[in-house]
Amino acid sequence: MITNDRQFRISKAQLERFRASVKAFDLAEATGRIGSSVLAKAELAALQCQIDEIAEDIREYEALRLGAVSVLKAKSLQELPQILIKARIARGMSQRELAGKLNLKEQQIQRYESEEYSSASLRRLAEIAQALDLNISEVAEFRQPSTTSERSSEINWELFPIKEMYKRHWFEGYTGTLSGAVAQAELLISNLSKRAGSQPRLALHRKRVRSGSNIDMYALLAWEWRVLAKSSSSPKASNYRPEKLDDSWLKRLVQHSHSADGPIRARKYLEEAGIAMVIEPHLPSTHLDGAAILGDNGPVIGLTLRYDRLDNFWFVLLHEVIHVKCHLKKGRLEDIFDDLDSDANEIEREADDLAGRALIPDDLWETALPRFLRTKESVQAFAAELQINEAIIAGRVRKEADNFTILNDLVGVGQVRRLFPEVPFGQ
Secondary structure, three states, X not given: OOOOHHHHHHHXXXXXXXXXXXXXXXXXXXXXXXXXXXXXXXXXXXXXXXXXXXXXHHHHHHHHHOOOOOOXXXXXXXXXXXXXXXXXXXXXOOHHHHHHHOOOOHHHHHHHHHOOOOOOXXXXXXXXXXXXXXXXXXXXXXXXXXXXXXXXXXXXXHXXXXXXXXXXXXXXXXXXXXXXXXXXXXXXHHHHHHHOOOOOOOOHHHEEEEOOOOOOHHHHHHHHHHHHHHHHOOOOOOOOOHHHOOHHHHHHHHHHHHOOOHHHHHHHHHHHOOOXXXXXXXXXXXXXOEEEEEEOOEEEEEEOOOOOOHHHHHXXXXXXXXXXXXXXXXXXXXXXXXXOOOOOOHHHHHHHHHHHHHHOOHHHHOOOOHHHHOOHHHHHHHHHHHOOOHHHHHHHHHHHHOOOOOOHHHOOOOOOHHHOOOOOOOO
């Protein structure tokens, strides 16, 4: 990010140098020098990538400086420092002028902005926002503490999605009508919770929900009990031992993706490690991709297959496995629910990062040709080298490029749900 006119001038000079390098680039000469036409093309692609990044930074700085931006939105508090920097630029205020308003030295503002205010106190951030005449609106969501409201007697049974649960045949043994199910909601849902091995309580203080939308907590609870009930009806092959989930275990899990029935093999592999994997479509107003749940008989991973693509399946699965391995703690954090399209907190960012590394190790991805070429051939060759499904590579390329129209024929569209014919998708 460009923060001042000096950096702006340097960036413009860099842009011209890179453009001149691309214009003068001799593919034949580079091929002879490197000994590979593929690597020569990768070198050219890397130069173009640098041009795109610098040009975008310049465009953003110019737009801010010209006053073309009047509203700046942060998705989380972590983005507030960048908002403050952009607001200063949009106000047409130099770092020296801002420092003067705060009775600080210019170097202090430069230092703050170079480190994105990591050393600034909350009071200092508030002072800077005030100096910039910046109106900040923030929505805070509180984790609910454990209270007597969690007792089953205080649950409002009418708030459960009875109609949807009835439609999906979640009330085992019940053969009556929908109106009868509504009348017997407490009994039927209590029976579901018992099959799940849970007492009918919300226990919100032990849950973490990652979502970009308003969540229906009763629908979420119903889905959780359904997943736990299904997991209890299919005993795992062995007891869960956390130490088993080391790097080599994760690597073998990912390599199951190389098989056409990889998701089926993954479920069996998890069961052998004492982890249940349950496929259950999400309920309306839950917006779920997956969940990691600490059940009475060990960890359970629930997957909704909201997006029927292989790349999505493997990323969501590894994300939840990382939660099981690193984050689930009895009595502290027992349920983690994920909408992976939404913003991430610290735990979620760690799970995203570690899942990405487990799928494709950083040291191999750093020089991987698909990063630069973004071609079908380079993706397939790299997937064969790692002995993993090409969809994982293609998905990573699309994510980094922020372009979900490329490599569409490699991400395994429609190749996951069909492996689980027993699951009633689209009811």
